[in-house]
Amino acid sequence: MSVESLPVLKPNDFASDQDVRWCPGCGDYAILAQMKKVLPDLGVPRENIVFISGIGCSSRFPYYMNTYGMHSIHGRAPAVATGLKTVRPDLQVWVITGDGDGLSIGGNHLMHAIRRNMDLNIILFNNRIYGLTKGQYSPTSLLGAKTKSTPMGAIDNPLNPLSIVIGAEGTFVARTIDTNLKHMGAVLKRAAEHSGTSFVEVYQNCNVFNDGAWDYAKDRDTKEDTTLELEHGKPMIFGKNRDKGIRLNGMDPEVVQLGKGITEDDLLFHDERAPEPSLAYLLTRMRHQDGFPEPIGVFRAIESPRYDELINDQIEQAKASKGPGDLEKLFTSGDTWVVE
Amino acid sequence: MQLAGTQFTNTSALAGNDVATFPDFPAEIRAPRGTKAGVSGFQIHFSSHDIYTPGDTVDALVAMNPAALITNLGDLRDGGILICNESAFDKKGLAQAGYATSPLEDGSLEKKFKLHKVDMTKLTRTAVDGLGLSQKEADRCRNFFAMGLVFWLYDRSLDPTMRFIEDKFGKKPEVAEANRRALTAGYNYGETVEAINTQYHVGKAELPPGTYRNIMGNTALAWGLVAAAHLSGRRLFLGAYPITPASDILHELAKHKHFDVLTFQAEDEIAAVTATIGASFAGEMAVTASSGPGIALKGEALGLAVMTELPMIVINVQRGGPSTGLPTKTEQADLFQAMYGRNGECPMPVIAAASPADCFDVAQEAWRIAVEHMLPVFLLTDGYIANGSEPWRLPEVASLKPTKVKYAEPLANGDGSNGETFLPYERNERLSRPWARPGTPTLMHRVGGLEKQDITGNVSYDPANHQHMIETRAKKVELIADNIPPQKVDGPESGDLLVVSWGGPYGACATAVHAAQAAGKAVAHCHLRYLNPFPKNLEQVLRSYKRVLVAELNCGQLRSILRDKFLLDAAGLNKVQGKPFQVGEILERINTELAS
Numbered sequence: 001m002s003v004e005s006l007p008v009l010k011p012n013d014f015a016s017d018q019d020v021r022w023c024p025g026c027g028d029y030a031i032l033a034q035m036k037k038v039l040p041d042l043g044v045p046r047e048n049i050v051f052i053s054g055i056g057c058s059s060r061f062p063y064y065m066n067t068y069g070m071h072s073i074h075g076r077a078p079a080v081a082t083g084l085k086t087v088r089p090d091l092q093v094w095v096i097t098g099d100g101d102g103l104s105i106g107g108n109h110l111m112h113a114i115r116r117n118m119d120l121n122i123i124l125f126n127n128r129i130y131g132l133t134k135g136q137y138s139p140t141s142l143l144g145a146k147t148k149s150t151p152m153g154a155i156d157n158p159l160n161p162l163s164i165v166i167g168a169e170g171t172f173v174a175r176t177i178d179t180n181l182k183h184m185g186a187v188l189k190r191a192a193e194h195s196g197t198s199f200v201e202v203y204q205n206c207n208v209f210n211d212g213a214w215d216y217a218k219d220r221d222t223k224e225d226t227t228l229e230l231e232h233g234k235p236m237i238f239g240k241n242r243d244k245g246i247r248l249n250g251m252d253p254e255v256v257q258l259g260k261g262i263t264e265d266d267l268l269f270h271d272e273r274a275p276e277p278s279l280a281y282l283l284t285r286m287r288h289q290d291g292f293p294e295p296i297g298v299f300r301a302i303e304s305p306r307y308d309e310l311i312n313d314q315i316e317q318a319k320a321s322k323g324p325g326d327l328e329k330l331f332t333s334g335d336t337w338v339v340e
Numbered sequence: 341m342q343l344a345g346t347q348f349t350n351t352s353a354l355a356g357n358d359v360a361t362f363p364d365f366p367a368e369i370r371a372p373r374g375t376k377a378g379v380s381g382f383q384i385h386f387s388s389h390d391i392y393t394p395g396d397t398v399d400a401l402v403a404m405n406p407a408a409l410i411t412n413l414g415d416l417r418d419g420g421i422l423i424c425n426e427s428a429f430d431k432k433g434l435a436q437a438g439y440a441t442s443p444l445e446d447g448s449l450e451k452k453f454k455l456h457k458v459d460m461t462k463l464t465r466t467a468v469d470g471l472g473l474s475q476k477e478a479d480r481c482r483n484f485f486a487m488g489l490v491f492w493l494y495d496r497s498l499d500p501t502m503r504f505i506e507d508k509f510g511k512k513p514e515v516a517e518a519n520r521r522a523l524t525a526g527y528n529y530g531e532t533v534e535a536i537n538t539q540y541h542v543g544k545a546e547l548p549p550g551t552y553r554n555i556m557g558n559t560a561l562a563w564g565l566v567a568a569a570h571l572s573g574r575r576l577f578l579g580a581y582p583i584t585p586a587s588d589i590l591h592e593l594a595k596h597k598h599f600d601v602l603t604f605q606a607e608d609e610i611a612a613v614t615a616t617i618g619a620s621f622a623g624e625m626a627v628t629a630s631s632g633p634g635i636a637l638k639g640e641a642l643g644l645a646v647m648t649e650l651p652m653i654v655i656n657v658q659r660g661g662p663s664t665g666l667p668t669k670t671e672q673a674d675l676f677q678a679m680y681g682r683n684g685e686c687p688m689p690v691i692a693a694a695s696p697a698d699c700f701d702v703a704q705e706a707w708r709i710a711v712e713h714m715l716p717v718f719l720l721t722d723g724y725i726a727n728g729s730e731p732w733r734l735p736e737v738a739s740l741k742p743t744k745v746k747y748a749e750p751l752a753n754g755d756g757s758n759g760e761t762f763l764p765y766e767r768n769e770r771l772s773r774p775w776a777r778p779g780t781p782t783l784m785h786r787v788g789g790l791e792k793q794d795i796t797g798n799v800s801y802d803p804a805n806h807q808h809m810i811e812t813r814a815k816k817v818e819l820i821a822d823n824i825p826p827q828k829v830d831g832p833e834s835g836d837l838l839v840v841s842w843g844g845p846y847g848a849c850a851t852a853v854h855a856a857q858a859a860g861k862a863v864a865h866c867h868l869r870y871l872n873p874f875p876k877n878l879e880q881v882l883r884s885y886k887r888v889l890v891a892e893l894n895c896g897q898l899r900s901i902l903r904d905k906f907l908l909d910a911a912g913l914n915k916v917q918g919k920p921f922q923v924g925e926i927l928e929r930i931n932t933e934l935a936s
Contacts, residue, residue, distance in 0.1 A: 016786065017761075018798060047781045052618070055789075062786050063799065068778040070621055071788025072614065073644050079611035083618030083626065084778075086602055087577050091622070091778050109614075112607040311602055318597035325599030327567055331734045335500060336553045337354050339544075339733075 011036035014046065016066045022057060027178035027204035028125065032064055034181055038188045044092045051094045052081040054101040056132045057206075058125035061096040075106025078113035078122065082307075085118050089308045092192070095122040100130045103139040103159050114168040116307035117196040123188070124161055124201050129210035142289070147209075162284035162299060165199045166277045172198035173280060173300040178205060179218050183229070183296060190298060196306050216288055217296075226288055230297035235267040238293045246286075246293075253282055255292060272301045341365075341404070344487045345382025346729075347501045351491070353554040353731050354500055356544030357386040360847065362394035362920065363727045367584065367667040374428070374436040379411045386494075388543040392695070392847030394728065396922035400493065402486050404428060404460070406437035422453040423489065425482070427461035456536055458529070460485050467525035468518040477515070481522035488526025495541045498523060548733060555732040557696035557725040558585070561655065562592035564703025566599050569625040571742035572707070576601045577619035579612040579628045584667040585723040586657040589629040609637035613654070617641060620650040621787070623747060623777035625707065629655035632674045633664060636681070642716060643682045646813065648787040649765075649773050651710035651717075653703070654688075658722040658843075660918040669918030670724035672843050673894035678718040679872060679901065685810045687817045689713070690872040692720040694846035697732040699725065702869065708743045713820055714772035720871075722893070724844040724920045748774035751782040764797040770823070771816040773797075818873050827875035831857055831864030837933050838885035840910070842868040842898055845891050845921050852926035856934075863930055871898070879906050889913055889933055891926055 014036040022028045039049065049067040053059035055074035062069030068091075072080045077095045085093045095113075102110050102124045113120060129147065130136040136149040140161065144153040165173050172194040176187040184202065191198035203214040216226045228238040228246065236246040237258070245267040247256045256262050274280065280300040286292035319325075342363055352359050362383040371378035385395035400421040403409035405428035416422060429442050449455045464485045468478045484501075491498060501523060509516035530536055555563075569576035576599065580590040594603045602619075606612035613628045620626035630638065635656045645652060658674045660666025678690045689709055693702040699721055706719040753760040764785040765773050776783040785797060793800035794808060829838065831853060841849040846867050853865035866881055868874070882888055882902065888910040890899040896912040903910060913929045915921060 045781065046784055048779055050621075050778050051786075062788070065786075067784050068621075069786040069788075070618075070648070071786065071790065072617070073640055073789055076610060076614040076641065079606065079614040080618040080621075082606075082611070083577060083579055083604065083615030083620075084622045085618075086604055086615070087575050087619045087624040087626075088622040088778065108607055109611050112611065311604075315597050315600060315602065319600075322598040325566070325570055325596065325601075327570060327737045327740075330563060330566065330596070330599075331553070331737075332551070334553060335350055335354055336551050336734065337356060338551050339356065339547045339549050 009040040009046070011040060014039050014066050016064055018063050020064050021060065023208050025207040026057070027127065027202075027206070028058060028061070030178045030181060031123070031125065031184065031202055031204065032061065034184045034188060035065070038185050038192070041189065042092075042192050048090065049092045049094070050081075050084060051096060052077045052084065053096040054098075054106055056098040056101045056130070058096055058098040058204075059101060075101055075104070076109060077101070078106065078109040078120070081120050082113055082116070082118060085120060085308045086311055089119070089312055093120050095120055097122065097124050099124065099126045099128060099138045099140040099161070103161060103164070107139075111164070111168040114165055114170045114197050114199060117169070117171050117304050118308040119195055119197070119306055121191045121194075121198045122200070123191070124199070125204040126161060126201050127204045127206040127210055128158075128213045129206050131206045131209050135209040160284055160287075161201045162199075163281060166281045166284060166300065169304075170199050170300065171196040171302050171304045172298070173284075174199070174298045175201045175203070175294075175296045177203040177214065177217055177227075177296060180296070187297065190301070194301060196304055217294060226293055228286075228293040228295045230270045230272070230283070230295050230299065232270055232272045232298070235264045235269050237264070237267065244293075253286060253292070272298050274300075275302060341380040341382055341483060344483045345384060347487060347504060348382075348490065348496070349384050349729055350554050351496045351500045352384065352386040352494075352542075353552065355496060355542075357388065357542055358390045358545035358547060358731060359384060359386045359554065359729070360391050360394045361385070361729045362724070365668055372436075374405050374407055374433050376407045376411055376437060379408045381408070381412055383415070386542055388545050390545055390547065392850045393920070393923060396924045400490070402490060404482065404486065406433045406439055406443070409443065410437045410439070416453060418452055420453050421456070421493070422449060423456045423458060423486070425460040425486070426457040427459045458489065460526075463525060463529060464522050467521045471514045471518050471521075473514060473518055478518065481518050484519045484522040485526035485529075488523040488528075489530045490526075491523075492527045492530030493536065493539060495539055498527060547731065550733040552731045552733050554729050555697055555700075556588075556727060556729040557693065557699045557721055558588035558657070558727070559592050560696055560732065561693070561699035561703050561721065561726075562589050562596075564700040565593065565625075565627055565653070565707070566596050566601060567700070567740055568704040568707040568743060569601070570599055571740055572625060572711070572745050574625040574745055577616065577624050577626045578603045579606055579614075579616040579619070579626070580604070581606050581609045581612045581630065581634060583609075583631045583634045585659055585726045586629045586631045586634070586655065588726070589655065589657070609634040610641060613638040613641040614644075616652055617645055617648070617650060620645075620652045621648070621778070623775065626652040627655065628652070629657070631657050631659050631667075632661045632677065635674065635677060639682050642688065643684060643686050644789045645716040646682070646686050646688060647789050647792065649714050649813075650787075651714055651775065653706045653710055653717050653719055655719045655721070657726045658720060660916075666918040668723065670722045670844060670920055671893050671916060671918060672720075672722055672845075673897065673916065674720065675842075675871065675892075675894065675897040675901075678720060685814065687814050687872065688716055688718050689817055689820050690718040690720060691870055692843040692868070693725055694843065694867055694869065696725055696728050696730045698846075700732065700735075704740070704743070705869075708741075709820055709823070711743050711745055712772070712823060713770055713816060714775060715816065720843060722844045745775070747780065748776040748783055750780055763795050765792055766795050767812075770819050771812060821873040821876045824870050824875055826877045827866060827868070827881050829864040829866045829881060832862055833864070834884040835862030835864055836885065837861070837863045837887045837889060837930060838866050838882065839863065839926070839930065840866045840868065840882070840888055840890045840898070840902070842871060842892065845893060848921035848923050848926055849891055851923045852930060855923070855927050856930045861930070861934055863934070868898070871901075874905070882906060882908055882910075887911065887933055889929065891921060891929075893921070
């Protein structure tokens with residue numbers, strides 16, 4: 001079938017017949033809408049797309065997509081997706097997870113899915129709270145966060161999702177924001193197009209249990225000073241007046257004011273294809289509370305061998321060297337004897 | 341020692357004997373040599389008539405050191421042959437085993453057994469002299485010397501082992517030569533030394549005609565899975581995490597990639613089972629294999645498998661529990677776990693293999709039930725079957741029955757937007773739902789662990805629907821009883837006593853019941869392959885005897901289920917020592933039951 005003859009799909013073709021049941025005002029709606037908008041552009045038939053999720057508010061996502069899908073169990077979506085993609089590399093597989101699902105109960109699977117670099121697209125909705133279980137702190141809740149389970153404030157250090165992903169050998173690492181629709185659409189599209197595991201952290205607002213967690217990065221008045229839009233090959237400039245930048249001082253990044261002897265050439269230039277992840281890692285460490293703008297966009301996008309390809313290559317190699325499986329040959333391999 | 345045992349087994353099988361083996365080794369990889377903890381044993385029973393067990397007591401025992409002697413001497417029958425490696429009975433060796441004086445010197449052994457003291461260390465070193473081996477390397481050949489001696493004792497051919505040495509050590513010619521020399525030296529020692537004056541010849545067993553090979557349970561299980569996938573025309577996916585005694589299934593399947601077998605060594609037990617669920621959702625033959633502790637971790641995911649009603653096989657090679665328990669020892673104490681070990685009302689079918697070769701058939705049967713009824717199936721084996729071996733008559737490939745996989749067909753008319761809608765939980769007469777493969781147009785659907793609305797599969801919190809679905813899932817398992825053979829018994833159809841068994845004790849029970857029957861007792865043996873659901877005629881079978889005795893290597897799990905189901909006053913013969921039943925202890929109990 002030629003590409004031309006594929007039916008042209010619209011966002012609504014990806015909507016299932018189920019009522020969406022997130023709280024009114026939840027950031028998840030925007031992500032769902034962008035996903036439906038992006039998928040028709042990818043040219044993959046709906047029946048070849050599978051959404052796998054774990055447990056949590058974000059994990060209801062597959063029910064609302066008119067594709068194949070599984071709402072699995074807490075934390076295990078990357079593992080379910082791994083089995084699926086191993087036997088069916090032809091399918092486009094998305095994993096939808098959250099900060100609790102992906103980083104707490106499912107941290108082990110996330111790490112291993114990323115290091116295997118199967119062709120999966122993992123989208124982590126980060127709202128720094130447990131929403132479905134009604135308001136306990138999560139692995140990304142800030143130190144001191146007062147929640148139902150931490151009335152005197154959280155005392156465990158939060159995780160930085162993207163630092164973990166780079167530590168686990170992530171080949172596509174990106175961040176976007178639920179209200180920044182255009183940016184989110186572009187990042188999701190690039191994630192889908194990447195060959196290997198794509199990991200996208202979405203700053204997502206839980207307006208019921210942790211409202212405003214990302215306001216600094218979303219507010220019209222502050223967002224240009226608190227975020228830094230990464231562009232490959234471009235200097236890291238930010239600020240309402242595009243007059244601030246990121247410079248490397250020894251091993252540490254620092255915010256500098258452009259002008260007064262500091263030019264664009266002094267700044268860090270973003271290279272998402274750098275084979276070494278050191279600079280990408282450094283970018284993941286830049287946090288608002290430490291006075292840095294938080295980068296959004298693609299931190300890293302490199303090519304690396306994929307488990308789903310390698311495992312199937314080994315099958316082909318084995319068939320080529322031994323011939324296709326033959327039960328008769330299998331049974332009679334080794335020592336046998338005949339009883340008359 | 342395990343290698344020597346395997347060689348002796350294969351050689352005996354090739355000589356036409358019926359064989360049954362019982363490897364017994366420590367959980368520690370390198371438990372200190374010479375200590376009781378480090379004793380690695382291999383018991384083999386070979387015979388010119390058909391046998392079902394590795395035997396209760398042994399006729400001949402080879403003890404490579406005092407610790408091995410003290411650990412296994414109780415298994416040697418009075419008057420049996422005892423061969424001891426004399427040089428290992430030095431001060432250190434005796435102390436490690438806890439002997440104050442050498443039992444080889446105080447005359448105690450000669451009174452009961454035919455004792456042969458052989459300085460295997462010295463003889464082996466002499467045999468390999470001149471090959472440039474270090475003393476440590478030379479001493480490693482000792483087991484081949486011992487094997488050669490036993491080969492002479494039982495008139496076995498050295499040829500298969502010579503071939504094995506060439507295959508295994510061919511790349512290190514000096515090691516291969518040393519092992520060949522040690523083997524030959526042991527054989528010649530037996531022939532030459534007049535102290536051992538009897539050679540035994542065990543003739544061919546009368547097995548049904550056919551081509552045979554010796555096979556271990558885990559291998560047979562892996563081959564059964566390969567055959568099932570191959571005949572169904574499906575890829576075979578195994579999700580597994582290393583665990584004793586199930587790992588050999590992973591190792592074996594990893595060798596058969598040319599059969600389209602994909603083995604996934606997961607990051608943990610949970611990933612192993614959830615990846616298996618993913619592979620099943622994808623439409624392929626999906627299997628996960630583990631042992632008790634691993635199955636415990638898989639519990640939540642098995643609930644998801646039950647909810648999503650996807651076909652897959654869950655293998656539990658049982659070992660001694662609870663917790664880490666006795667990893668290398670056998671037990672049957674995970675029946676309750678298979679039956680009930682999940683949250684909620686979560687029934688799963690359970691079947692069990694009876695012997696190493698039976699694993700081949702049971703693997704295929706598990707797949708048949710999984711596909712025909714669209715659900716996950718528990719397959720139980722145990723360490724005794726998994727590592728034990730027996731002759732296996734190779735099946736004709738044409739005689740194997742393929743399980744036909746039928747996926748849901750695309751709808752003629754749309755996907756819901758224009759009329760016809762795919763209903764993932766619409767059921768057939770077996771209450772099984774369609775298997776809709778991703779990639780099939782018009783069948784896009786979502787499954788998950790939340791309660792499903794009947795027929796549509798949509799999420800539903802409706803109270804009446806929940807009860808209906810729980811009852812439906814239970815009924816679905818019950819209906820399997822219509823699709824399995826009726827229960828048979830070995831022996832009279834009614835009588836004084838019925839011995840009931842499942843899993844590994846099959847051989848010991850069959851042998852004991854045959855012995856009782858030969859003594860004129862009205863005893864029959866009922867061995868269960870299907871544990872959930874039971875065959876439809878089981879109650880009638882059980883009620884045809886005055887007494888029912890359930891023999892199992894646990895504290896009475898099957899017995900509890902039989903009592904629960906049939907209000908039946910069954911008695912139990914239970915053993916939890918990490919060891920299989922001996923025929924003698926079953927026979928003794930049969931006699932007690934009949935006498936009371």
